[in-house]
Amino acid sequence: xxxxxxxxxxxxxxxxxxxxxxxxxxxxxxxxxxxxxxxxxxxxxxxxxxxxxxxxxxxxxxxxxxxxxxxxxxxxxxxxxxxxxxxxxxxxxxxxxxxxxxxxxxxxxxxxxxxxxxxxxxxxxxxxxxxxxxxxxxxxxxxxxxxxxxxxxxxxxxxxxxxxxxxxxxxxxxxxxxxxxxxxxxxxxxxxxxxxxxxxxxxxxxxxxxxxxxxxxxxxxxxxxxxxxxxxxxxxxxxxxxxxxxxxxxxxxxxxxxxxxxxxxxxxxxxxxxxxxxxxxxxxxxxxxxxxxxxxxxxxxxxxxxxxxxxxxxxxxxxxxxxxxxxxxxxxxxxxxxxxxxxxxxxxxxxxxxxxxxxxxxxxxxxxxxxxxxxxxxxxxxxxxxxxxxxxxxxxxxxxxxxxxxxxxxxxxxxxxxxxxxxxxxxxxxxxxxxxxxxxxxxxxxxxxxxxxxxxxxxxxxxxxxxxxxxxxxxxxxxxxxxxxxxxxxxxxxxxxxxxxxxxxxxxxxxxxxxxxxxxxxxxxxxxxxxxxxxxxxxxxxxxxxxxxxxxxxxxxxxxxxxxxxxxxxxxxxxxxxxxxxxxxxxxxxxxxxxxxxxxxxxxxxxxxxxxxxxxxxxxxxxxxxxxxxxxxxxxxxxxxxxxxxxxxxxxxxxxxxxxxxxxxxxxxxxxxxxxxxxxxxxxxxxxxxxxx
Amino acid sequence: xxxxxxxxxxxxxxxxxxxxxxxxxxxxxxxxxxxxxxxxxxxxxxxxxxxxxxxxxxxxxxxxxxxxxxxxxxxxxxxxxxxxxxxxxxxxxxxxxxxxxxxxxxxxxxxxxxxxxxxxxxxxxxxxxxxxxxxxxxxxxxxxxxxxxxxxxxxxxxxxxxxxxxxxxxxxxxxxxxxxxxxxxxxxxxxxxxxxxxxxxxxxxxxxxxx
Numbered sequence: 024x025x026x027x028x029x030x031x032x033x034x035x036x037x038x039x040x041x042x043x044x045x046x047x048x049x050x051x052x053x054x055x056x057x058x059x060x061x062x063x064x065x066x067x068x069x070x071x072x073x074x075x076x077x078x079x080x081x082x083x084x085x086x087x088x089x090x091x092x093x094x095x096x097x098x099x100x101x102x103x104x105x106x107x108x109x110x111x112x113x114x115x116x117x118x119x120x121x122x123x124x125x126x127x128x129x130x131x132x133x134x135x136x137x138x139x140x141x142x143x144x145x146x147x148x149x150x151x152x153x154x155x156x157x158x159x160x161x162x163x164x165x166x167x168x169x170x171x172x173x174x175x176x177x178x179x180x181x182x183x184x185x186x187x188x189x190x191x192x193x194x195x196x197x198x199x200x201x202x203x204x205x206x207x208x209x210x211x212x213x214x215x216x217x218x219x220x221x222x223x224x225x226x227x228x229x230x231x232x233x234x235x236x237x238x239x240x241x242x243x244x245x246x247x248x249x250x251x252x253x254x255x256x257x258x259x260x261x262x263x264x265x266x267x268x269x270x271x272x273x274x275x276x277x278x279x280x281x282x283x284x285x286x287x288x289x290x291x292x293x294x295x296x297x298x299x300x301x302x303x304x305x306x307x308x309x310x311x312x313x314x315x316x317x318x319x320x321x322x323x324x325x326x327x328x329x330x331x332x333x334x335x336x337x338x339x340x341x342x343x344x345x346x347x348x349x350x351x352x353x354x355x356x357x358x359x360x361x362x363x364x365x366x367x368x369x370x371x372x373x374x375x376x377x378x379x380x381x382x383x384x385x386x387x388x389x390x391x392x393x394x395x396x397x398x399x400x401x402x403x404x405x406x407x408x409x410x411x412x413x414x415x416x417x418x419x420x421x422x423x424x425x426x427x428x429x430x431x432x433x434x435x436x437x438x439x440x441x442x443x444x445x446x447x448x449x450x451x452x453x454x455x456x457x458x459x460x461x462x463x464x465x466x467x468x469x470x471x472x473x474x475x476x477x478x479x480x481x482x483x484x485x486x487x488x489x490x491x492x493x494x495x496x497x498x499x500x501x502x503x504x505x506x507x508x509x510x511x512x513x514x515x516x517x518x519x520x521x522x523x524x525x526x527x528x529x530x531x532x533x534x535x536x537x538x539x540x541x542x543x544x545x546x547x548x549x550x551x552x553x554x555x556x557x558x559x560x561x562x563x564x565x566x567x568x569x570x571x572x573x574x575x576x577x578x579x580x581x582x583x584x585x586x587x588x589x590x591x592x593x594x595x596x597x598x599x600x601x602x603x604x605x606x607x608x609x610x611x612x613x614x615x616x617x618x619x620x621x622x623x624x625x626x627x628x629x630x631x632x633x634x635x636x637x638x639x640x641x642x643x644x645x646x647x648x649x650x651x652x653x654x655x656x657x658x659x660x661x662x663x664x665x666x667x668x669x670x671x672x673x674x675x676x677x678x679x680x681x682x683x684x685x686x687x688x689x690x691x692x693x694x695x696x697x698x699x700x701x702x703x704x705x706x707x708x709x710x711x712x713x714x715x716x
Numbered sequence: 717x718x719x720x721x722x723x724x725x726x727x728x729x730x731x732x733x734x735x736x737x738x739x740x741x742x743x744x745x746x747x748x749x750x751x752x753x754x755x756x757x758x759x760x761x762x763x764x765x766x767x768x769x770x771x772x773x774x775x776x777x778x779x780x781x782x783x784x785x786x787x788x789x790x791x792x793x794x795x796x797x798x799x800x801x802x803x804x805x806x807x808x809x810x811x812x813x814x815x816x817x818x819x820x821x822x823x824x825x826x827x828x829x830x831x832x833x834x835x836x837x838x839x840x841x842x843x844x845x846x847x848x849x850x851x852x853x854x855x856x857x858x859x860x861x862x863x864x865x866x867x868x869x870x871x872x873x874x875x876x877x878x879x880x881x882x883x884x885x886x887x888x889x890x891x892x893x894x895x896x897x898x899x900x901x902x903x904x905x906x907x908x909x910x911x912x913x914x915x916x917x918x919x920x921x922x923x924x925x926x927x
Contacts (some may be wrong), residue, residue: 364749382761428794451761453754454794483795488835490798571754574744578753593751 027345029256040070048072052080053090056094097121098342104344107353108337112329112478115311116140122317122342126196129317133543134161137315137338141244144336145202147172149241152179153195154279156255158315160189163198164559174204177237179245179279180300181213183259191258198244207236211299213280214261218296225299237301243309247334248277249315249324256280261294270294276324278314279306285323287331303333311335322346353615374570374577374675381572385429385451392436396701399440406463408456410436411446416470421548422446423537424465425477425532427484428453428593430569433702436530437670442698442705443536444477452571452674453593461491465500473501473545475535477552479524480506483594505532509561509682511620512589523591526634526671527559527682530694533703537696555690560621562613563680565590566603569637569673579637580588588612590636590678606643608652613681618658621685625659628686630694633670636678644668647679663691670702718865719818720925724809726770726780728921733767733784734890735917736760736910743913747906750888750899755796755906761905762800768899773795777817781808797906798836799846800914806832818867819857822922826854837890844886844900846911850877853915865927869919876919 044051048070055066056077063081069075084090098121105119122137123127137158145151153159153176176199178191187627192208211230213383215221224230248256256277270292274282279301282290289303312333317340326347328334339347349685361688379383384490386407393402393410416422426448435447441651446464450456455478465474476492478484485506492502508519523533534555546602565587568577578652583585586603603614621630633648635641644667663686671680684690697707735761743806744756766784775783781804789801810828814821830850839845841852856875858869882906887898 228861327828450793451754451758454792454797457790457793457797459790481795482837483793483797486795486798487793571757573757574753576748576753618719 030115035396046406049080049084049087049089051684052077053084055597056081057090071126079279100345104341104348105123106328108339109347111348111351111353111493112334112337116327117336117344118338119344120317120338120340122340130157131161131165133158133315133338134163135165137162137244137313138166140315140336140338141166141202142169142315144313145169145171145174146343147174149672150175150177150236150239151198152177152237152240152243152245152309153191153198154179154243154245155183155189155191155194155259156248157189158246158317159194159244160197162244162315162485163194163201166198169202171202171204174202175207175236176202176204176208177233177240178300179237179240179243179306180298181211181215182207183213183261186260187255187258189255201630205482207233209233209237209300213259213298213300214294215297215299221297221299230299234299238305240301240309242308242311243301244313244315245279245327247314247319247321247324250276250282251275251320252300252321257301263585265347276321276327277496278303278328281306283324283327283331283333285327285330285546287327287329287333287345303331307331307333308613313338315339317343319343319346322350326350329476332637373575375676376570376572376575378572384572385449385456388429388432389436389449392432392701394438399701402435402626403446403460403463403467406460408449408460409446409464409467410439410449411467412439412441412444414441416445418470419472420445420470420542421472421545422469422474423477423532423535423539423548424448424461424468424474425528426450426456426461426464426488427478427481428455430593431672433669434671435529437702438532438536438699438700440700442540442696442699443703445539450483450487452573455487458487458494459489461488462494465491465495465502465522466498469495469500473503475539475545475548475552476502477502477507477528477531479528480508480520480522481524484532501545503545505531505535505549505552505556507556507559509556509559509612510589510591511560511562513591516620524556525563525591525682526563526680526685527556527561529632529634529666529703530559530630530682530684533553533698534690534693536698537693540696540698541693551689551693555684555693558621558685558690559682560617561680561682562616563590563634563636563678564609564613565676565678566586566639567677569676571674587678590676591673593673606646607650609679610647610681611654613647614651614654617683621683623658623660623685626661628661628663628691629655630664630666630684630686631662632666632670632680632682633668634666634671634680634682636676636680637669637672638675638677639679641668644679647681651681656703666703717856717926719816719821720769722776722778722814722817725777725925726775728777728918728925729770729780729784730767731921732914732917733763735913736763737767739913741908743906743910746904746909749903751906754794758792758796759792759910760831762788762797765791776811778808778811778814781805781811792819795837796798796910799833799907801891802832802836803829806835807877817922819861819917822865822869823854823858823861830854839890842886843890844883844888844905845890846905846907846910848883848886848905848913849876849908849915852876853912866923869923869926873916876912880908883908889896912919 052699055061065079067077101119105117108415109117177194196206206674248254273284274290281303309591313336314334315338400410403411423444424446425444428450430452439447445468448456448464495502505527508522509522510525513523514521535552538551568579570577633644662705740756740760747753747755766787770780785801785804786799807825808829810825839847853872853876855870858870860871888900
């Protein structure tokens with residue numbers, strides 16, 4: 024900060040724009056960046072603006088067509104073919120290099136590209152299996168030392184004839200040496216003379232140990248061989264003699280010494296039981312499978328490997344990639360012309376997130392949550408989106424099943440556990456789960472006393488939970504549904520039943536969970552849950568929108584000095600927007616709306632939840648709480664319990680919601696009933712002294 | 717021609733999926749203005765997945781619609797999962813067992829789809845939902861049926877587009893955006909827009925095969 028200020032000329036005149044840019048800062052910034060080659064930091068100093076501003080100028084200059092950035096046609100083809108291959112075959116990634124126009128032959132260039140890929144994806148502690156061939160050896164020759172620890176490189180097969188330089192031993196040992204990894208050989212020939220010899224060799228302790236390491240491979244780098252006479256598989260001494268060939272008529276290619284048909288299915292011939300090394304099944308189970316192969320003679324073999332799902336990352340060249348795609352009936356799309364727009368660009372372009380592939384985000388987060396809380400929750404077998412409490416269904420106990428979209432973590436799995444919900448169903452981001460996981464969750468936990476569904480009032484949730492309820496009823500399980508409606512911002516009081524269900528759900532889950540844990544019947548549990556919902560009020564306000572993993576863009580735009588009042592938990596815009604106020608005024612705004620509806624008299628007791636909508640920190644929540652408590656004290660309302668933190672979020676939205684449950688003796692007792700879950704635990708021995716606040 | 721065969725028409729659903737996937741960003745952008753902005757990605761996920769399952773298989777149109785319905789109902793969730801899931805399930809039911817699909821069969825299919833949507837949602841015309849596209853499109857098809865199948869399809873597509881555009885001036889009365897009241901006026905409804913894409917894609921696929 025200080026150095027930035029110090030470097031800036033004190034005299035304003037000194038930062039005046041040179042006349043030739045005609046008062047256009049976009050043009051000036053573009054000139055300095057693209058023509059003079061200055062860094063954005065230096066440009067910021069010269070122009071007397073901040074670095075982010077320079078960045079925004081450059082982005083806008085591109086959007087407005089002041090600067091035209093065009094990817095060269097050759098490179099563009101590579102990119103678009105790579106993307107099509109990736110999408111069409113469901114690859115993790117794909118790299119396509121130019122076929123011609125470069126001095127070096129294809130194989131060393133493929134090897135070099137493969138080396139770049141390995142350097143990018145290999146991690147400390149990995150076990151990397153390696154096949155053999157010209158391309159693989161070329162990769163091993165070109166890969167540089169990697170700063171990794173405890174990497175093992177293991178041969179994917181036994182050894183071959185030494186008539187070729189690119190034997191399995193050479194490939195694995197060269198690669199291991201180049202990246203400073205431990206080399207694990209397979210101390211046997213890849214092909215032995217009979218199945219009996221193979222069976223005998225496999226008993227050998229040394230070989231068995233080596234094959235066990237191979238079975239632990241996290242990654243494999245492999246060539247793909249065609250079956251032409253000069254191919255690796257032929258020159259390595261596989262398929263000697265026409266006798267053998269006759270058995271492999273259906274084969275179009277070979278991977279790690281195994282043969283596959285055009286459809287990618289294994290072709291089992293007489294060599295099968297004589298081969299020592301990875302089987303195709305084992306190969307397919309390796310999490311990352313990098314194939315490096317190019318050349319038009321290999322199109323059929325690569326296509327077969329892709330169809331069979333043996334490859335997760337492909338490195339090839341443009342002509343080969345195009346050949347593969349055209350065999351699949353694909354046409355290259357026309358190039359889009361550069362979009363030109365006069366619309367101002369949003370200040371924040373893309374939100375940073377810890378995400379692998381957006382489409383996996385919900386499942387990965389859920390898997391992590393299950394691992395973190397494995398003492399409390401477990402997946403329902405057969406369903407990836409249904410979570411149940413470890414302590415199992417209790418015969419005669421009403422099953423409480425909750426659920427909703429992902430993105431509200433720790434909802435909903437965070438409220439599954441003894442004394443709370445028995446199971447939860449999780450949908451996609453902000454989208455209700457379909458009926459299947461709700462049904463699976465209910466089946467897993469119902470104990471013959473009926474099930475209580477509790478979820479927020481959103482049209483998707485209502486439809487899907489209703490469909491699940493119908494199925495359960497048909498199976499003889501009585502289901503009652505509590506559709507929560509605590510969000511007072513979402514509809515006026517006359518339309519209370521059409522309000523959304525948001526953070527106040529936590530209270531309703533708690534009351535229903537306690538009622539069920541005490542062994543109350545379904546009717547009683549339902550009545551208490553409805554009672555809790557009717558006496559719970561929530562009001563929220565956002566300072567920043569959230570952004571979806573898929574788009575990484577804010578779901579709505581909020582001005583720098585604005586806040587959104589009554590915002591939805593899915594990033595839906597709120598009901599009113601106004602300038603941001605001090606924390607106390609914000610707290611008052613939330614509390615006053617709640618108190619205007621809650622018929623509480625002096626001396627009544629309440630439970631409080633000051634909830635983060637995602638990225639607002641406890642530090643600020645406590646400031647809000649301080650004011651809320653001060654106001655409640657002045658109003659003569661007693662706070663029986665207070666919860667502060669991220670209980671019911673909206674991804675990374677910045678903001679707070681205030682929930683208040685108007686207690687009566689019954690609700691108070693159920694609120695105090697012990698429970699244990701990932702997000703809410705109330706200890707049995709806990710003594711609550713209700714102080715007048 | 718006055719009809720197309722029902723058998724071997726699963727490509728119609730693949731063409732539909734292609735349209736939905738191509739409009740993913742647009743649908744999300746529309747949804748983001750008054751909803752949570754995930755309509756495009758959810759629709760693309762569901763339709764894309766269905767297309768993968770159908771691809772390369774020789775299926776009748778109703779069988780392909782059932783695959784689509786299963787994916788939408790079983791894996792997508794949200795409100796669009798059940799709404800479109802039931803729509804295609806009912807549409808498939810109306811076509812099941814037919815050798816040929818003529819204008820009467822298509823009309824029966826549209827009515828069945830509409831009934832499917834209305835069976836699970838309770839929106840009416842004017843509530844700023846996909847019903848604003850679907851209802852006038854079905855009516856327009858029926859009204860023009862006497863002038864031939866292809867002509868009726870053209871009318872249906874035009875009515876779907878008008879229906880979609882009518883949602884701009886409406887205030888949402890149902891679903892998530894209904895909580896915005898007046899602030900929901902002035903933008904398209906995402907469901908009405910995707911429903912229009914579905915109808916115009918079906919229309920175009922049928923017209924191509926009729927000529």
